Amino acid sequence: MLCIEGETLVPGSLAALPRLVTLARSETQALEMAGAIVCSAMTDDQGEPMFVEHPDAIAELRELVDQRLQTRPADYIWGFRTLLAIEGQFHWSATFGDFSDDFYEVACPHCSLDVTIAIGGYGCYSAYRDWDAGDVDRRDLRPASVAELDGMGRWMYNLAVRDGQDQLAAGITYLMGRAECPRCASVFHIAGEYAAANLPPLLSVRLARSKIG
Numbered sequence: 001m002l003c004i005e006g007e008t009l010v011p012g013s014l015a016a017l018p019r020l021v022t023l024a025r026s027e028t029q030a031l032e033m034a035g036a037i038v039c040s041a042m043t044d045d046q047g048e049p050m051f052v053e054h055p056d057a058i059a060e061l062r063e064l065v066d067q068r069l070q071t072r073p074a075d076y077i078w079g080f081r082t083l084l085a086i087e088g089q090f091h092w093s094a095t096f097g098d099f100s101d102d103f104y105e106v107a108c109p110h111c112s113l114d115v116t117i118a119i120g121g122y123g124c125y126s127a128y129r130d131w132d133a134g135d136v137d138r139r140d141l142r143p144a145s146v147a148e149l150d151g152m153g154r155w156m157y158n159l160a161v162r163d164g165q166d167q168l169a170a171g172i173t174y175l176m177g178r179a180e181c182p183r184c185a186s187v188f189h190i191a192g193e194y195a196a197a198n199l200p201p202l203l204s205v206r207l208a209r210s211k212i213g
């Protein structure tokens with residue numbers, strides 16, 4: 001029985017989580033299904049009930065995924081994204097690539113130009129994406145130094161370094177670094193602008209409410 005259809009959580013699959021996590025101690029497929037349920041729940045308004053109803057299962061799942069990551073599996077990024085979801089970082093979990101050839105769209109906070117951010121084999125740059133000419137007016141990204149990393153950035157970086165994921169660790173320093181706008185030349189923090197524009201609707205509503213309250 002598959003619990004996930006596309007990005008949507010099928011009713012009842014959350015209830016199956018504790019049993020799946022028990023199976024996941026010895027079965028990789030159960031681990032992947034449990035992880036998929038958690039990732040789906042975090043993007044589907046079910047995140048809070050899940051943590052309230054199944055704290056032990058979530059804690060064990062976190063441990064199992066962490067153990068799997070330390071074996072440096074071929075699908076490392078899958079476990080990495082699952083851990084991010086468990087940590088409540090679902091906007092990163094849902095968008096994170098492995099930085100082999102990742103592109104992000106971020107609006108310049110000063111002139112509102114849609115800036116293309118490339119991190120990967122094509123280079124690490126900000127640019128204006130012209131549909132005929134490609135990425136034009138490229139500017140080199142300015143990666144964060146390891147000392148500058150804090151919060152989730154530092155947590156993600158340390159995890160990638162622990163497990164020998166050099167490409168991922170380097171990509172995180174670029175994502176947590178700064179970019180120059182190709183039009184107005186202002187310099188801004190990529191992650192901050194990206195997260196602000198890509199918070200899920202539910203959380204945006206909550207933030208708006210808490211401001212009013």
Ligand SMILES: [Zn+2]
Binds near residue numbers: 184185
């Ligand atoms: Zn600009």
